[in-house]
Amino acid sequence: MTTSNRILLGVNIDHVATLRQARGTRYPDPVKAALDAEEAGADGITVHLREDRRHIQERDVLLLKDVLQTRMNFEMGVTEEMMVFAERIRPAHICLVPETRQELTTEGGLDVAGQEARIKAAVERLSKIGSEVSLFIDADERQIQASRRVGAPAIELHTGRYADATTPTEVADELQRIIDGVNCGLNEGLIVNAGHGLHYHNVEAVAAIKGINELNIGHALVAHALFVGFKGAVAEMKALILAAAKH
Numbered sequence: 001m002t003t004s005n006r007i008l009l010g011v012n013i014d015h016v017a018t019l020r021q022a023r024g025t026r027y028p029d030p031v032k033a034a035l036d037a038e039e040a041g042a043d044g045i046t047v048h049l050r051e052d053r054r055h056i057q058e059r060d061v062l063l064l065k066d067v068l069q070t071r072m073n074f075e076m077g078v079t080e081e082m083m084v085f086a087e088r089i090r091p092a093h094i095c096l097v098p099e100t101r102q103e104l105t106t107e108g109g110l111d112v113a114g115q116e117a118r119i120k121a122a123v124e125r126l127s128k129i130g131s132e133v134s135l136f137i138d139a140d141e142r143q144i145q146a147s148r149r150v151g152a153p154a155i156e157l158h159t160g161r162y163a164d165a166t167t168p169t170e171v172a173d174e175l176q177r178i179i180d181g182v183n184c185g186l187n188e189g190l191i192v193n194a195g196h197g198l199h200y201h202n203v204e205a206v207a208a209i210k211g212i213n214e215l216n217i218g219h220a221l222v223a224h225a226l227f228v229g230f231k232g233a234v235a236e237m238k239a240l241i242l243a244a245a246k247h
């Protein structure tokens with residue numbers, strides 16, 4: 001069980017691609033954003049190749065595979081098309097996420113407990129290509145224990161409900177749920193990551209949870225980058241989470 005204060009920042013560049021796709025242009029290029037993020041201290045780059053290709057495209061993933069100095073965390077739905085693509089690019093990390101076409105964003109965690117055989121088969125298949133597989137789940141004991149049973153070495157706890165909480169009580173309850181989830185994951189022997197909806201104003205409490213390995217953050221970074229530049233946005237976030245993790 002790791003209880004060190006070291007915490008990693010995974011920079012999700014999906015929404016750089018969102019801006020590009022909005023006009024069908026060649027810019028802004030998420031590959032450039034990834035390289036800038038690495039220079040500014042990102043420990044890894046996260047991309048979600050959605051089934052509907054609303055932001056990241058295959059071209060982005062293929063280029064990133066060649067140019068990243070850090071490592072790619074490839075988020076994907078559990079579909080045969082994505083399995084085949086992942087086998088082709090062999091990313092260092094793969095995060096299995098739930099996906100529906102109509103959703104605005106990833107609304108909840110993967111139901112691992114409800115489909116253990118299917119997820120176990122996917123984890124086994126993707127582990128064979130040398131990728132570390134994590135499961136994007138809610139901070140729920142049932143899902144965490146199922147994640148361990150299907151053989152995933154890592155989980156990423158969905159922090160969306162915490163990020164969306166409005167009242168102090170709600171925020172405290174959601175934060176406690178994440179803390180309990182982290183402890184449960186560590187007790188199960190899992191690497192515990194977290195992400196979704198994290199922002200400069202809400203990230204410190206999550207970064208301060210002992211034992212979290214990595215935070216994946218995207219939308220807030222891209223939004224802030226409009227005003228301070230991508231490198232500045234990443235460097236600011238990295239400084240914030242490192243300082244919070246030290247306390």
Ligand SMILES: CC(=O)[C@@H](O)[C@H](O)COP(=O)(O)O
Binds near residue numbers: 012014050075106196
């Ligand atoms: C799984 C997840 O949380 C990320 O992929 C992130 O949310 C990307 O943004 P969209 O959900 O808006 O595609």
Ligand SMILES: NCC(=O)COP(=O)(O)O
Binds near residue numbers: 156196197219
């Ligand atoms: N898995 C979460 C992620 O990569 C980033 O989510 P968000 O910060 O864009 O909400």
